[in-house]
Amino acid sequence: MVTVIDEIMKFEKPINDRISEVFPEKEPKGLYEASVHTITGGGKRLRPAILLIATEAVGGYWENALNAAVSIELMHTFTLVHDDIIDNDEVRRGRPAVHTIWGEAGAIIAGDTMYSKSVEIMADCPTEPEIALKATKILTKTCVEVCEGQWMDIDFETREDVSSEEYIEMIKKKTSVLFGASAQIGALMGGADEKTANALYNFGLLTGLGFQINDDVLDLVTPSEKLGKKQGSDIAKGKRTLLMIDALKKGVKPKAFGKGVLTQEEIDETIVELTKSGSIQYVKELAESYVNQGKAELDILPDSKAKTNLLKIADYMLTRDY
Amino acid sequence: MVTVIDEIMKFEKPINDRISEVFPEKEPKGLYEASVHTITGGGKRLRPAILLIATEAVGGYWENALNAAVSIELMHTFTLVHDDIIDNDEVRRGRPAVHTIWGEAGAIIAGDTMYSKSVEIMADCPTEPEIALKATKILTKTCVEVCEGQWMDIDFETREDVSSEEYIEMIKKKTSVLFGASAQIGALMGGADEKTANALYNFGLLTGLGFQINDDVLDLVTPSEKLGKKQGSDIAKGKRTLLMIDALKKGVKPKAFGKGVLTQEEIDETIVELTKSGSIQYVKELAESYVNQGKAELDILPDSKAKTNLLKIADYMLTRDY
Numbered sequence: 285m286v287t288v289i290d291e292i293m294k295f296e297k298p299i300n301d302r303i304s305e306v307f308p309e310k311e312p313k314g315l316y317e318a319s320v321h322t323i324t325g326g327g328k329r330l331r332p333a334i335l336l337i338a339t340e341a342v343g344g345y346w347e348n349a350l351n352a353a354v355s356i357e358l359m360h361t362f363t364l365v366h367d368d369i370i371d372n373d374e375v376r377r378g379r380p381a382v383h384t385i386w387g388e389a390g391a392i393i394a395g396d397t398m399y400s401k402s403v404e405i406m407a408d409c410p411t412e413p414e415i416a417l418k419a420t421k422i423l424t425k426t427c428v429e430v431c432e433g434q435w436m437d438i439d440f441e442t443r444e445d446v447s448s449e450e451y452i453e454m455i456k457k458k459t460s461v462l463f464g465a466s467a468q469i470g471a472l473m474g475g476a477d478e479k480t481a482n483a484l485y486n487f488g489l490l491t492g493l494g495f496q497i498n499d500d501v502l503d504l505v506t507p508s509e510k511l512g513k514k515q516g517s518d519i520a521k522g523k524r525t526l527l528m529i530d531a532l533k534k535g536v537k538p539k540a541f542g543k544g545v546l547t548q549e550e551i552d553e554t555i556v557e558l559t560k561s562g563s564i565q566y567v568k569e570l571a572e573s574y575v576n577q578g579k580a581e582l583d584i585l586p587d588s589k590a591k592t593n594l595l596k597i598a599d600y601m602l603t604r605d606y
Numbered sequence: 607m608v609t610v611i612d613e614i615m616k617f618e619k620p621i622n623d624r625i626s627e628v629f630p631e632k633e634p635k636g637l638y639e640a641s642v643h644t645i646t647g648g649g650k651r652l653r654p655a656i657l658l659i660a661t662e663a664v665g666g667y668w669e670n671a672l673n674a675a676v677s678i679e680l681m682h683t684f685t686l687v688h689d690d691i692i693d694n695d696e697v698r699r700g701r702p703a704v705h706t707i708w709g710e711a712g713a714i715i716a717g718d719t720m721y722s723k724s725v726e727i728m729a730d731c732p733t734e735p736e737i738a739l740k741a742t743k744i745l746t747k748t749c750v751e752v753c754e755g756q757w758m759d760i761d762f763e764t765r766e767d768v769s770s771e772e773y774i775e776m777i778k779k780k781t782s783v784l785f786g787a788s789a790q791i792g793a794l795m796g797g798a799d800e801k802t803a804n805a806l807y808n809f810g811l812l813t814g815l816g817f818q819i820n821d822d823v824l825d826l827v828t829p830s831e832k833l834g835k836k837q838g839s840d841i842a843k844g845k846r847t848l849l850m851i852d853a854l855k856k857g858v859k860p861k862a863f864g865k866g867v868l869t870q871e872e873i874d875e876t877i878v879e880l881t882k883s884g885s886i887q888y889v890k891e892l893a894e895s896y897v898n899q900g901k902a903e904l905d906i907l908p909d910s911k912a913k914t915n916l917l918k919i920a921d922y923m924l925t926r927d928y
Contacts, residue, residue: 311754312754312757312758312761314757314761315753315754315757363718366714366715366718369710369711369714370710370711370714370715388691388692388710389691389692389760390757390760392688392691392692392714393688393692393753393756393757393760394753395718396685396688396717396718396721396749396753397749397750397753397754399718399721400746400747400749400750400753401746401750403725403742403746404743404746404747404750407729407739407742407743407746408743412735413734413735413736413738413739414735416735416739417729417735417738417739417742420725420729420739420742421726421729421730424722424723424725424726424729425722425726427718427719427722428719428722428723428726431637431715431716431718431719431722432633432634432637432719434715435634435636435637435712435715436634438711438712438715439634439636
């Protein structure tokens with residue numbers, strides 16, 4: 285049986301080939317090594333896959349949207365490189381974070397280079413100039429929102445009164461808008477009209493919101509090897525994710541919360557506590573409801589294999605275990 | 607008499623007004639305060655002025671190029687904000703550097719936001735989509751080169767064998783290419799053909815190179831109040847600028863070189879030493895020769911007030927004392 289992962293993976297080689305073309309070996313060598321370090325470290329390529337399948341779903345050829353797909357992945361990866369400096373995270377996609385190898389200065393400059401390349405290849409899409417320009421504007425508007433989300437995330441660290449609504453607004457900006465932009469730009473590259481492209485944006489935004497809300501649960505319940513970073517790191521850092529906002533509202537505060545370094549036993553205890561409190565269930569159901577709202581946006585599309593694949597990816601946002 | 611400064615300053619208000627429009631007061635408040643902090647702190651607006659006068663010099667209306675001018679200034683300022691984190695510089699344009707107020711995380715995110723806005727308004731220029739797209743690609747290609755230059759600059763800190771040629775290649779990328787892009791984009795916005803736009807690029811690149819080479823002298827000889835940062839900071843940090851590369855080649859090594867903190871007496875002694883060695887003279891003459899090569903590129907243009915102003919700006923690159 286062809287799984288949704290197979291559908292996503294079929295784009296892996298063309299995406300990786302285009303990445304190599306965008307970053308040829310050149311001087312200064314260190315800068316270009318630092319710039320491709322994270323993006324060649326793997327990752328599910330979920331955003332570019334959504335973009336390319338959206339192109340197909342509106343009747344276009346994914347080959348014409350390859351630059352846009354790589355642009356989106358580069359933009360996503362650049363924000364990770366800068367975030368890892370900010371959050372002092374040392375591992376990303378199973379590799380040492382850029383700043384741990386090339387220093388903060390190196391990671392700042394490599395991130396800026398990646399973002400420049402991201403815009404450059406979006407502006408260079410093989411399509412009418414109006415469409416390439418529109419896609420470029422969506423990309424940069426999205427990056428501004430991602431920055432707003434990242435700023436809110438940092439602000440929230442020093443606040444104890446963050447509401448669920450504020451938290452959802454933050455992750456919408458920090459994460460979901462890029463899923464929205466991926467689907468919307470994919471649709472535009474496939475020749476979709478405004479209305480269809482906007483529906484695709486909403487599909488990406490809402491399923492991306494479900495994805496991120498679910499991610500907070502995965503951070504706690506998925507073993508480190510699968511997760512590619514330390515299990516329970518949000519809880520360890522004392523981060524008020526939706527899971528903890530709900531638990532604290534119910535008067536539940538796991539010992540592990542904000543403890544810094546956790547043993548496997550402490551992680552397991554926390555899982556039991558947050559299961560009992562109903563917080564894990566609450567977050568999972570909320571994620572599911574957003575994903576379902578997102579899927580409904582695809583009613584605008586005629587039936588096709590690509591549409592079915594987008595719906596499968598939406599489900600995968602919830603069923604994935606890492 | 608109308609000076610070149612008056613010619614540059616006449617664009618100050620329209621540029622500042624457009625900046626306010628690009629950054630309206632909005633949430634998260636801190637992010638937008640941090641993002642406009644440096645750009646509203648002043649600066650000579652030399653790059654946007656060159657861009658707008660280039661538009662006029664090829665027969666266009668500067669009003670149509672205002673977005674492009676603000677885009678260039680924003681891109682320039684974003685690189686300063688990130689550079690100040692990297693170099694740990696605490697003052698910029700007479701104000702505390704962004705990272706000293708909002709922390710490194712804040713300065714990284716504010717810089718990313720500024721760059722996004724820079725691209726966004728370039729893509730949004732009131733011109734044919736082909737031209738806006740071309741200008742956007744020049745902008746991002748230029749930013750990649752600026753990153754390469756910044757990377758080389760950091761690399762050079764740990765090397766004692768940097769040649770004059772390598773140093774010039776570094777400042778060409780770190781600084782001059784943005785002057786080139788300013789003049790080229792200005793010409794494109796004014797409807798210039800490829801050949802004229804390229805000549806304008808070379809004008810900007812070569813005079814910008816003269817500007818930066820001269821800047822190394824100004825860093826040493828200009829009092830802090832005028833300079834907007836500490837006098838002699840390159841020498842204090844032990845930075846191998848062209849001035850020091852030449853002095854060291856001649857066997858002259860001022861005591862102040864790499865000393866960290868300098869007294870006014872030590873700065874004055876260094877000026878005397880590097881004057882005697884002929885290094886200041888050498889650097890000034892080199893700067894002049896690049897500026898003259900740049901001016902010659904303007905032979906392609908018909909005579910006009912705007913052309914005269916570009917030539918005056920080129921001279922100002924050398925005669926300015928801060």
